[in-house]
Amino acid sequence: MTIFYETSMPYADAFFACLGPCQGFSGGSVTPADLRYASMLLVRSTTKVDEALIGQCEKLRFVATATAGFNHLDLDYLRKRNIPAYVAAGCNAVSVAEYVLSALVQSAGRLQWQWRDKTVGIVGAGQVGSALAARLEALGVRYLLCDPPKQAAGDNREFVTMDAIMQCDVITLHTPLVKNGDHPTLHLFDATRLAQLSSNQLLINASRGEVVDNRALLAAFESGRKLNVILDVWEREPDIDTRLIPHVIFASAHIAGHSIEGKARGTEMVYQAACEQLAMEANLSLADFLPPAQPECFTLQDPQPADIDRLICAVYDISQDDLRFRQQMRNASDFSALRKHYPIRRECSAYRLNAGKNSVSQALYGLGFQPV
Numbered sequence: 001m002t003i004f005y006e007t008s009m010p011y012a013d014a015f016f017a018c019l020g021p022c023q024g025f026s027g028g029s030v031t032p033a034d035l036r037y038a039s040m041l042l043v044r045s046t047t048k049v050d051e052a053l054i055g056q057c058e059k060l061r062f063v064a065t066a067t068a069g070f071n072h073l074d075l076d077y078l079r080k081r082n083i084p085a086y087v088a089a090g091c092n093a094v095s096v097a098e099y100v101l102s103a104l105v106q107s108a109g110r111l112q113w114q115w116r117d118k119t120v121g122i123v124g125a126g127q128v129g130s131a132l133a134a135r136l137e138a139l140g141v142r143y144l145l146c147d148p149p150k151q152a153a154g155d156n157r158e159f160v161t162m163d164a165i166m167q168c169d170v171i172t173l174h175t176p177l178v179k180n181g182d183h184p185t186l187h188l189f190d191a192t193r194l195a196q197l198s199s200n201q202l203l204i205n206a207s208r209g210e211v212v213d214n215r216a217l218l219a220a221f222e223s224g225r226k227l228n229v230i231l232d233v234w235e236r237e238p239d240i241d242t243r244l245i246p247h248v249i250f251a252s253a254h255i256a257g258h259s260i261e262g263k264a265r266g267t268e269m270v271y272q273a274a275c276e277q278l279a280m281e282a283n284l285s286l287a288d289f290l291p292p293a294q295p296e297c298f299t300l301q302d303p304q305p306a307d308i309d310r311l312i313c314a315v316y317d318i319s320q321d322d323l324r325f326r327q328q329m330r331n332a333s334d335f336s337a338l339r340k341h342y343p344i345r346r347e348c349s350a351y352r353l354n355a356g357k358n359s360v361s362q363a364l365y366g367l368g369f370q371p372v
């Protein structure tokens with residue numbers, strides 16, 4: 001029995017070594033021959049798990065991904081083979097929510113608006129959409145949710161239609177890539193929807209690149225339309241259309257979910273699922289490995305509303321990712337390298353906050369900062 005795992009999972013060696021014989025591989029490089037004797041295959045999104053990869057892999061009993069998205073797993077094929085598949089649902093939801101908050105803060109100057117007075121339309125009210133909604137709630141920012149599958153399933157939150165979302169100041173996309181069925185998201189923002197956006201709105205895509213028709217978006221920009229767009233995800237990653245970059249407010253290499261907690265929580269969840277498969281006790285936890293944040297604590301004598309923006313960006317500053325992206329992004333291998341060598345980024349919950357008790361400090365605790 002050999003467990004094969006992608007080495008891009010933080011703390012993978014430490015988590016998986018105690019499960020039995022293990023072998024690491026780097027994302028995208030594993031071959032069907034390598035996996036001949038694999039009993040478990042543990043991946044991130046850069047390994048496509050389909051018949052071509054595992055067709056000859058007769059001993060395979062379990063596949064898991066340390067990511068929230070799972071469109072790199074051929075679930076129909078895994079079902080046909082009776083191989084259970086585990087997805088680390090929600091592992092990086094907080095990371096993406098904090099990416100969106102930083103995007104809102106940092107684009108406010110460019111858009112010349114007070115972002116906390118705006119209405120945010122959240123498309124997809126799953127793990128990420130809900131984490132974002134909770135943070136907007138803590139900050140007193142108005143938001144609307146659109147999620148037809150959840151609404152149809154009886155989720156008792158209040159939902160609006162896409163038409164209502166199209167009236168919001170900010171529209172932020174948090175759906176999976178769905179190609180068929182009643183609520184497809186492939187090119188949800190096609191030429192028609194893009195044509196409905198005004199120059200007073202902001203569109204953020206940190207879901208999957210294909211949710212926005214990138215060709216139609218480029219055509220809109222090149223025709224002179226003034227659209228405010230922030231893209232973390234792109235069609236055809238890593239071989240993206242670089243002509244879009246100069247037109248967007250912030251551009252990054254699919255790293256919204258790449259806080260160290262977001263990635264390592266994925267490893268921890270996969271470890272727990274593997275333990276369950278092997279009927280072993282899961283004795284390790286993420287807290288055993290995460291280093292303390294730097295600084296460990298923020299102190300505010302007299303917290304003011306401006307401190308909220310300052311601390312959001314002190315924890316994660318989207319403009320730094322944008323700068324690196326514009327400086328380094330030339331071709332597909334740059335895109336992959338930017339992801340592979342992503343700097344350590346922490347979540348708000350990694351920091352303690354010494355700020356007493358007023359409405360501003362309460363809002364900051366609502367973002368996850370730990371009260372001293």
Ligand SMILES: NC(=O)c1ccc[n+]([C@@H]2O[C@H](COP(=O)([O-])OP(=O)(O)OC[C@H]3O[C@@H](n4cnc5c(N)ncnc54)[C@H](O)[C@@H]3O)[C@@H](O)[C@H]2O)c1
Nearest residue numbers: 068069124126127128147149174175176183206207256257
């Ligand atoms: N950029 C990143 O780094 C990053 C990180 C995490 C997740 N993601 C992407 O974001 C997606 C959302 O992540 P999640 O963890 O919240 O997933 P999730 O499955 O918890 O939530 C997705 C939600 O979208 C809803 N949905 C599906 N089709 C819809 C439609 N047509 N209109 C509106 N809502 C629809 C679903 O009902 C579900 O509630 C993932 O599938 C993944 O593709 C990207």
Ligand SMILES: O=C(O)[C@H](O)[C@H](O)COP(=O)(O)O
Nearest residue numbers: 044045046067068069257258
């Ligand atoms: O779906 C997800 O969880 C995210 O898109 C995640 O950030 C993908 O990360 P990757 O495996 O490509 O590093």
